[in-house]
Amino acid sequence: MAAHDTGQITSLLQRASKADDDAVAELMPLIYDELRELARAYMNHERAGHTLQPTALVNEAYARLMGKTQPAFDNRAHFMGFAARAMRQVLIDHARRHQAAKRCGDREQVSLSELATPSGTSTVDLLDLNDALEKLMAVNERSAKVVELRFFGSLTIAEAAEVLGVSHATVEGDWAMARAWLGRELAANVS
16 A cells, blocks of 8 residues: 555544544545454454355444444555454354354354464354453453454454554563463353
C-alpha cells in the first residue's frame, strides 16, 4: 500500500468516524481487498463447507463497523483491529444461529495451528474458543486483544503493537501467555 493510500485511508477513517457517509462510501473500495484477505484468513480457520463466504463476512463486518455507533479510528491498523473483532463476532453469531438451527448437531470448528489443542488436533469448537477468549478478556484484556489481532486479524506483531499502543516485546509476551492460557482453558473444557 502506497504512503498516499495510507494517508488517504486514515483521513477517510477519521471522516467516517464522524458519520460522513461520503467517506464511508469512498473508503470501502480502498480497503476491500485487505478486508477480503482478512476474511479469507478467518475462513481458513473454519471447517470445510462453511456456509458463510468471505464476501458475506466482509460485508457484514463492514456494516457493523460503519454502523451508527462506530468508534473513532486512528489509522488503518486501528481499523483492521476493529475489523478483526467484528469478523470474529459475525462468525460467532453465525455459529450460534447454525447451532440453534441444528439443535444438538455438530458445532462449528476452527483451526488453531499455533495453539496446543486439548485433543491433540489443530481444531477446536468456535464457541468454546469464544468462551475461552471471553474469560481471558476478564483476566487479561490486552492479551485477549492480541489473540484477536494476531490469530483472527492476521496482524503482525508490529501491527498489533501499533493498534494497542504498546511495544513489540509486550505483544510478543502477551501472545505467548495467551496461547498457553487458551491451551489450558480449552483442555479444561474437554476434561
